[in-house]
Amino acid sequence: MPEPPTALHVEHLTIDLDGRVILRDLSFDVATASWVAVIGPNGSGKTVLFRSLIGALPHSGIVRWAPGTRLGYVPQKLDIERNLPVTGLDLLAARARVAGVSASDVGSVLSRVGLSTNVLGGLIGDLSGGQFQRLLLGCALLSRPTLLLLDEPTTGIDEPGQERLNVAVQRLQRDGVTVMTISHDLSVVSRFATNVLCITRDHRCLEMPRRALTPELLAEVYAEPIAFFRHDEPDR
Amino acid sequence: MSLTASSFALTASSFALSVAVAIAAGLVGAFALMRRMSLAADALSHVALPGIGVALLLRVNVLAGAIFALVAGALLIWALERRTRLSADAIIGVVFSAALAIGALLTTSEELIDALFGGASPASSWELVVGITGAAGIVAFVLLAKDRLLLTFVSSDVARTAGIDVRRLDLFYLLACALVVALGLRYLGALLMGSLMIIPAATARHVARSVRQMLAGSALLAAGAMAAGMWLAMRLHRESGPLVVACASLCFFVVLGVRRQRRAA
Numbered sequence: 001m002p003e004p005p006t007a008l009h010v011e012h013l014t015i016d017l018d019g020r021v022i023l024r025d026l027s028f029d030v031a032t033a034s035w036v037a038v039i040g041p042n043g044s045g046k047t048v049l050f051r052s053l054i055g056a057l058p059h060s061g062i063v064r065w066a067p068g069t070r071l072g073y074v075p076q077k078l079d080i081e082r083n084l085p086v087t088g089l090d091l092l093a094a095r096a097r098v099a100g101v102s103a104s105d106v107g108s109v110l111s112r113v114g115l116s117t118n119v120l121g122g123l124i125g126d127l128s129g130g131q132f133q134r135l136l137l138g139c140a141l142l143s144r145p146t147l148l149l150l151d152e153p154t155t156g157i158d159e160p161g162q163e164r165l166n167v168a169v170q171r172l173q174r175d176g177v178t179v180m181t182i183s184h185d186l187s188v189v190s191r192f193a194t195n196v197l198c199i200t201r202d203h204r205c206l207e208m209p210r211r212a213l214t215p216e217l218l219a220e221v222y223a224e225p226i227a228f229f230r231h232d233e234p235d236r
Numbered sequence: 237m238s239l240t241a242s243s244f245a246l247t248a249s250s251f252a253l254s255v256a257v258a259i260a261a262g263l264v265g266a267f268a269l270m271r272r273m274s275l276a277a278d279a280l281s282h283v284a285l286p287g288i289g290v291a292l293l294l295r296v297n298v299l300a301g302a303i304f305a306l307v308a309g310a311l312l313i314w315a316l317e318r319r320t321r322l323s324a325d326a327i328i329g330v331v332f333s334a335a336l337a338i339g340a341l342l343t344t345s346e347e348l349i350d351a352l353f354g355g356a357s358p359a360s361s362w363e364l365v366v367g368i369t370g371a372a373g374i375v376a377f378v379l380l381a382k383d384r385l386l387l388t389f390v391s392s393d394v395a396r397t398a399g400i401d402v403r404r405l406d407l408f409y410l411l412a413c414a415l416v417v418a419l420g421l422r423y424l425g426a427l428l429m430g431s432l433m434i435i436p437a438a439t440a441r442h443v444a445r446s447v448r449q450m451l452a453g454s455a456l457l458a459a460g461a462m463a464a465g466m467w468l469a470m471r472l473h474r475e476s477g478p479l480v481v482a483c484a485s486l487c488f489f490v491v492l493g494v495r496r497q498r499r500a501a
Contacts, residue, residue, distance in 0.1 A: 054397050073397040080270050080390050085444035091390060094383035094447075098398050123445070136394075143398060 004031040006066060007147050007178040008053070013061035015045065015052050022048045025061075028197055030147075032066065035170070035179040037193035039186070044199045046182045047076060050149050065147070072145030074136045076152045076182075078124075088120030088127060088135045095139040105142065113138040113168055130161025137168065148172065150181040154188070166192055247470070250359045254466055254476075255459050256371035257419045258432060262440075262458030263378040264416050265433030266451050267409065269441060270389040276313065278430030279332045281417045283309035285339025285426040288351045292343060298351075299363060302421050306414035309335070314407050339426065353425040353477040363422075370419050374412050378451075385409060386447060423462065424477040432458055435484040439491050457487055 008030040015023045022045040030036050038046050052059045054073060065071075080086070096106050110117065113134040124132060133153050140148060150169065154162040162185075170192055173179045183189050189196060198205045268277040284302040291301025309332065316327045343351055359367060378385070384405055388395040392402050413433070420429040440453030465480025472479070 051393060054393060056393050056396055071397040073393055075391050075393050078391050080272070084270060085441060085446060085450045086270075086386070086390065087446050090386065090447040094386045095394075095398065097383045098387060098400065139394065140397075149397075 004033065006030065007032040007034075007069065008066070008180075009062065009064040010053075011062040011064075013049075013052070013059055013063065015048055015057060015059045017048070017057065023052075023199070026199070027061075030178060030180060031195075032146075032178055033173060033176045034194045035173050035181070035192055036195045036197055037189040038180065038182045038197045038199060039184070039189060040199035046199055047151055049199065050151055050180070050182065054149065069147055070143050070145045072140030072143055072148045074133070074140050074148070074150045074153050076155065082125040083123075084125075086124050087122060088115070088124055088131075089117065091124065091135065091139055092120060092142070095142050099143045101142055101144075109138045109141045112141060112171075114164060128161070129156040130158065130165065133157060133161075133165055134168070137165065141172075145177060147178040148180070150179065152182050152184065154183070154185065162188070249364055251463070251466055253359055253364055253367040253371070254420075254423045254462050256368055257416065257423070258458040258462035259455045260371040260374040260378075260416045261420055261429075261432045262436045262455035263375060263451055264409075264412055265437035265458070266440065266454040267378065267385050267389060268413065268433055269437045270386070271409070274434045274438070275329070276327075277413060277433045279329070280306070280309055280313070280413060281421070281424075281426050281428070281430035282332045282336040282339070283426075284417060284421055284429075285351060286335050286342060287339075288347075288421075288426065289339045289342025292347055299366070299418065299421070302426075303415070303418040305335075306418050307411060310410040310414035311407075314410050318403070336426070349475070351421075351425060352427040353475040359422065367419050370415055374416050377408065377412055381405065381408070382447070382451070423466065424480055425475070428477040428481045431481045432462065432484065435481065435488050436461060439484070439488040442491050442495050457484065461487060 006029050010029070011027045013023060013026040014021065026049070038049065040046055048057060050073075051057045053063055054071060092106060092110075096103075110120075115131065115134050115138060119127070119131055120135065124135070127135065137150075137153065148169070153169070154165055157165065166188060169179055169181070181193075196205075265277065268274060284306050287301040287303070287305025287308075288298050289301075290305075291298045294301075312331065313327055316331075339351070340348060384395065384400050387398060388400060388402050388405055395402050395405075416433065417429045420432055423429075424432055436457035437450070437454040439457050440450045444450035444453050461484035462480050464483040466476055468474070468479045468483070469476035
């Protein structure tokens with residue numbers, strides 16, 4: 001079977017912020033329409049990696065996107081205070097106008113992420129964690145991305161909300177969108193990811209979940225024993 | 237108080253310019269709140285003082301001196317925010333307080349009061365043209381770039397992946413801040429002009445339910461405070477700056493009080 005085309009090629013990536021090396025000599029490839037979960041302990045540089053990939057932080061090495069790549073990015077947190085008078089519709093409309101998409105496209109994105117205009121008419125500070133993350137995902141989808149970067153998208157969301165978000169992202173991946181997500185939830189990684197990128201100061205690997213999510217490797221990544229129970233998932 | 241026809245014309249044109257500048261300040265200020273630079277926007281006006289001092293020493297136009305210093309100040313914030321991990325507020329706290337001190341040393345005590353608090357002397361015809369054109373340009377910039385500004389200040393990373401040149405937009409925004417401060421110095425002075433950007437925006441924030449309402453509310457409140465303050469200054473023969481800021485502050489506390497009462501009810 002031929003190898004799927006590469007959506008992202010990273011070679012010898014080193015990120016040095018104010019003289020402190022956050023990531024050194026990282027190399028990996030991301031296949032088109034795959035779901036790569038980035039795991040590692042807090043402070044290992046996962047968010048820094050994403051911000052460096054999108055050009056927000058300086059780095060050395062090669063970051064090469066497939067020709068015609070359109071990025072969608074869902075950040076871990078916003079730069080503004082949540083209690084400002086900004087509604088979900090304000091954000092979505094602004095993003096739609098910048099992307100130059102029509103009102104019907106906005107409607108289709110809303111139905112994909114399971115949000116109504118009624119909910120989005122409220123202030124972003126009044127949205128639940130799940131609604132807020134789906135709003136950010138909706139904003140990212142307005143650019144019709146070929147590659148989605150999600151930085152801990154389910155943090156602070158209840159179980160049903162996490163399930164809805166993960167299933168929505170999985171649907172996108174099955175439609176051909178490449179997904180990279182930072183996650184601390186190993187059961188979600190095991191269930192949805194096609195590959196796992198482990199990042200620590202001394203260790204990195206890009207493996208299929210079955211090979212990456214072993215007690216030995218996880219203990220090495222997190223520098224302490226991790227209790228991890230695998231259910232039967234023969235294809236992973 | 238009675239006015240001659242010529243003094244009325246001068247006063248009316250100066251009044252129109254002050255309201256135009258206030259509208260621009262209100263719009264820019266709404267985004268200053270989103271950018272988390274309330275203190276920075278307020279203190280940015282202080283940097284005009286050394287420019288005014290040097291202009292007076294060299295006997296060149298005071299507005300030109302202020303614009304030069306403010307643009308330099310805006311460029312300084314923009315560059316330092318990118319090259320250091322300090323926030324705009326921290327940078328302003330250190331650098332621009334020093335600018336205020338240097339400016340005060342360069343300016344004689346008679347000129348200092350007008351420079352600090354605004355004098356509201358009638359604007360010359362070229363100052364009117366520059367002022368109205370500048371204010372219109374700032375309003376046009378904010379309204380045309382409002383979507384990109386919103387995305388950039390909500391999340392610079394989201395904006396970046398949306399294809400927005402975040403650094404350039406941020407620079408243009410800071411220059412708009414500098415220009416609006418320069419245009420308003422005549423009325424509010426170097427010490428108080430920043431307040432006209434922040435207080436109406438902070439007031440509008442409490443009543444607005446969307447970005448559009450916040451922008452409109454901030455612009456209207458700034459224009460209202462400026463008009464009321466200018467009128468009071470004329471009636472009471474006092475400096476316009478403190479009266480404009482007093483009107484804006486009164487509005488802020490009234491809105492805050494009404495909002496608290498409604499919540500309690």
